[in-house]
Amino acid sequence: MADFGGWDMPIEYAGGGVVKEHLAVREAVGVFDVSHLGKVAVRGRGAVDYVNRTLSNDLRRITPGQAQYTLCCDSATGGVIDDLIAYLHGGDAVFLVPNAANAGEVVRRLSLAAPAQIEVRDLHEDYGVVAVQGPRSAALLRRLGLPADGEYMSFAVARWRGHDLVVCRTGYTGEHGYELLPGRTDAITLWDALLDAGQELGVRPCGLGARDTLRTEMGYPLHGQDLSPDITPVQARCEWAVGWDKPEYWGRGALLAERAAGPHRTLWGLESLERAIPRPHMVVRSTEGEELGQVTSGTFSPTRRVGIALALLSARAGLAAGDQVVVDVRGRPAPMRVVKPPFVSSSVR
Amino acid sequence: MSAPVVLLVGMMGAGKSTVGRAIAERTGWSYVDNDELVKRATGRTPPEVLAAGGEKALRAAESEALRCAVSLRSPAVAGVPGGVVLDRADRDRLRSAPGVVWLRARPDTLIRRVGSGAGRSWLQPDPATAITRLAAARETYYAEVANAIVDVDDRTPQEAAQAVITAVGSFSR
Numbered sequence: 001m002a003d004f005g006g007w008d009m010p011i012e013y014a015g016g017g018v019v020k021e022h023l024a025v026r027e028a029v030g031v032f033d034v035s036h037l038g039k040v041a042v043r044g045r046g047a048v049d050y051v052n053r054t055l056s057n058d059l060r061r062i063t064p065g066q067a068q069y070t071l072c073c074d075s076a077t078g079g080v081i082d083d084l085i086a087y088l089h090g091g092d093a094v095f096l097v098p099n100a101a102n103a104g105e106v107v108r109r110l111s112l113a114a115p116a117q118i119e120v121r122d123l124h125e126d127y128g129v130v131a132v133q134g135p136r137s138a139a140l141l142r143r144l145g146l147p148a149d150g151e152y153m154s155f156a157v158a159r160w161r162g163h164d165l166v167v168c169r170t171g172y173t174g175e176h177g178y179e180l181l182p183g184r185t186d187a188i189t190l191w192d193a194l195l196d197a198g199q200e201l202g203v204r205p206c207g208l209g210a211r212d213t214l215r216t217e218m219g220y221p222l223h224g225q226d227l228s229p230d231i232t233p234v235q236a237r238c239e240w241a242v243g244w245d246k247p248e249y250w251g252r253g254a255l256l257a258e259r260a261a262g263p264h265r266t267l268w269g270l271e272s273l274e275r276a277i278p279r280p281h282m283v284v285r286s287t288e289g290e291e292l293g294q295v296t297s298g299t300f301s302p303t304r305r306v307g308i309a310l311a312l313l314s315a316r317a318g319l320a321a322g323d324q325v326v327v328d329v330r331g332r333p334a335p336m337r338v339v340k341p342p343f344v345s346s347s348v349r
Numbered sequence: 350m351s352a353p354v355v356l357l358v359g360m361m362g363a364g365k366s367t368v369g370r371a372i373a374e375r376t377g378w379s380y381v382d383n384d385e386l387v388k389r390a391t392g393r394t395p396p397e398v399l400a401a402g403g404e405k406a407l408r409a410a411e412s413e414a415l416r417c418a419v420s421l422r423s424p425a426v427a428g429v430p431g432g433v434v435l436d437r438a439d440r441d442r443l444r445s446a447p448g449v450v451w452l453r454a455r456p457d458t459l460i461r462r463v464g465s466g467a468g469r470s471w472l473q474p475d476p477a478t479a480i481t482r483l484a485a486a487r488e489t490y491y492a493e494v495a496n497a498i499v500d501v502d503d504r505t506p507q508e509a510a511q512a513v514i515t516a517v518g519s520f521s522r
């Protein structure tokens with residue numbers, strides 16, 4: 001078990017292990033208890049416009065019943081306070097799922113700036129979140145009588161054992177999958193039902209370890225490592241989560257200026273050319289020995305069976321995909337190839 | 350480093366052909382549209398491929414066309430069919446190409462341009478909803494392959510072309 005944003009979380013489950021759990025998600029189905037994630041409701045007249053004036057992505061790109069990846073940036077620096085999923089409901093309501101450790105700060109910032117008629121409500125402990133991910137995830141949902149046919153990034157409210165259950169076609173693994181939001185009293189029953197019904201499908205409960213290797217293979221950033229208040233979306237290849245032509249959102253001025261000038265560093269993927277496994281904070285150098293930056297996420301890829309990393313590297317070096325760099329792995333220079341993430345092509349649809 | 354081959358990706362209606370031609374006019378680079386690439390790759394036009402082998406054959410032809418597009422002699426600009434990103438191998442191919450630019454449009458813009466979606470069976474019976482859902486579902490794939498994003502909603506084709514040229518300049522420095 002590990003402390004994660006104040007929550008006790010399993011790294012891996014007994015009888016499983018990171019690699020087994022990882023492969024279950026790539027080849028069958030895995031279930032994650034990610035109830036630590038924040039839940040925030042923003043509602044009241046003008047709530048959708050308000051979220052669109054503050055968070056980075058453009059809610060005009062989706063309609064009610066759809067979800068969107070978005071960023072809460074610092075209004076002065078454009079640095080990322082948190083990355084989150086916004087669920088657009090009808091009737092001027094947006095439901096946000098921020099990271100556990102940042103939920104309080106997101107609520108604080110949104111509350112502080114909100115007009116009087118808009119309510120920003122922290123529902124962190126009112127719902128659980130259970131992620132069901134993998135090529136057999138749809139089959140598992142159907143076994144529980146839940147709707148499984150939604151398009152990627154859509155959601156629906158279903159009934160399960162007499163209560164509402166939000167079924168979202170979202171995830172953090174790159175596989176076809178769902179994130180289920182039961183009320184807090186239903187979370188454990190739902191977890192047990194999924195593991196029971198999934199026996200024949202090869203289901204495995206999965207911990208934070210597999211969650212990290214799966215998302216790293218996809219090049220999905222983790223806040224606190226690849227995104228942070230010191231790292232902007234322009235540096236972290238998250239430009240796609242910014243509505244550039246919106247007249248207003250937090251950090252707009254700083255981000256537009258950085259985009260026009262070109263970022264001074266960029267998040268690249270690195271692929272180990274030998275057996276070395278890169279880890280966060282390891283120093284990356286050019287083959288000539290010039291320091292280029294640091295690894296922000298690094299692990300062994302169970303799918304590719306090679307060490308992989310995300311690294312923030314100086315733009316001065318003019319790096320391109322295919323170039324070679326050297327990572328200092330505990331005093332030993334390990335050659336790695338620069339790639340554009342993901343390391344494993346996603347199959348979210 | 351000289352200008353790379355610019356590959357325009359994005360949903361149908363994002364303006365890949367219009368902007369591609371505008372780029373060619375401004376720069377003198379050659380422009381090759383998808384129909385031409387399909388013809389070079391298979392010897393047939395897309396409607397001929399569709400008639401002979403159905404949608405699956407057309408997808409295969411578009412993959413072939415993409416192979417032609419990435420190996421065009423630079424400088425050149427080409428439009429990539431909207432659905433190419435659904436294929437893993439095609440995404441891998443696009444990701445290793447340096448000049449991929451995503452012409453990004455909001456669903457309302459796409460709906461206005463695509464209209465009734467006549468002749469596009471996958472948009473029926475409700476093209477507006479279909480386009481909105483497709484756009485959200487494909488976003489992650491376009492983001493995965495693009496080296497730069499140009500938002501086209503409030504831009505003329507000329508302005509969008511200039512924005513692409515600027516973006517390409519910044520990553521081919």
